[in-house]
Amino acid sequence: MDDGPVADEAPLFAVRLSPRRSLTLAGARRVMVATFIASTLISLPFYLIGAWPIVSFLGLDVALLWLAFRASFRAARAYEDFRLTYLELQLARGSADGARREWRFNPAWVTLERAEDAAAAQRLALRSGGRRLEIAAFLGAHEKHAFGGALARALGEARRGPRFEPRPSNND
Numbered sequence: 001m002d003d004g005p006v007a008d009e010a011p012l013f014a015v016r017l018s019p020r021r022s023l024t025l026a027g028a029r030r031v032m033v034a035t036f037i038a039s040t041l042i043s044l045p046f047y048l049i050g051a052w053p054i055v056s057f058l059g060l061d062v063a064l065l066w067l068a069f070r071a072s073f074r075a076a077r078a079y080e081d082f083r084l085t086y087l088e089l090q091l092a093r094g095s096a097d098g099a100r101r102e103w104r105f106n107p108a109w110v111t112l113e114r115a116e117d118a119a120a121a122q123r124l125a126l127r128s129g130g131r132r133l134e135i136a137a138f139l140g141a142h143e144k145h146a147f148g149g150a151l152a153r154a155l156g157e158a159r160r161g162p163r164f165e166p167r168p169s170n171n172d
Contacts, residue, residue, distance in 0.1 A: 013084040013154035017147065019076050019138040028069045036062055080135060084154050086162050091126070091135065103133060107158035114148050124148050 023031070039058040046054040074096050081092040089105040103126075110128040122144040125134045136144050 009085055009087075011083050011085055012157050013082060013151065015147075015150075016079055016081050017136055017139065018079040021072065021076050025073065028073070032062075032066060032069065035065055078138065082135075082151065084151075084158055086158050089126075089155070089158070091133070107155055110155065112148060112152050112155060122148065124151075 039062050043055040043058045046052070076096075077094070077098075078096045079094045081090075081094075083090045084107060086107070089107050089110055091103045091105070092100060093102075094100045105126060105128045110126055113123075113125040113127055113132070115123040115125075122141050123134065124136050124144055124147070125132050127133075136147055139147060
């Protein structure tokens with residue numbers, strides 16, 4: 001009879017981190033359309049008076065903006081998956097180009113390092129044995145602080161181990 005996941009297999013902490021973008025894909029399309037229309041309207045008089053090189057420079061501006069949006073949305077495909085059980089901390093990192101790497105740590109031996117630098121940006125890293133792995137690099141300082149606190153609490157819970165409650169007896 002299967003009563004669900006065993007206590008040491010049930011995740012204590014599971015989260016996917018990904019870079020945030022302030023502009024959605026639809027918003028980026030609107031900006032591109034507005035930029036194209038504005039560029040066209042501005043360049044038309046210059047084209048009509050024979051100053052056609054200005055048209056190519058305005059077109060280059062639109063193309064560079066498109067390339068910048070494309071690079072930004074491609075970089076947003078990166079992620080970090082964290083899954084913590086009583087027995088293991090798993091970290092999977094996916095890059096923007098689709099490559100995936102995985103690390104596994106024993107929660108009893110892993111420590112979470114938090115460092116503040118002069119710009120008040122926090123750095124988070126996992127240290128276990130001789131290995132050190134920086135995590136959540138793409139999050140802002142406030143998000144790193146919140147994530148670091150949640151992960152530290154979960155690691156503390158994993159180190160304490162599972163708590164087993166006695167089953168109620170039928171004699172009560």
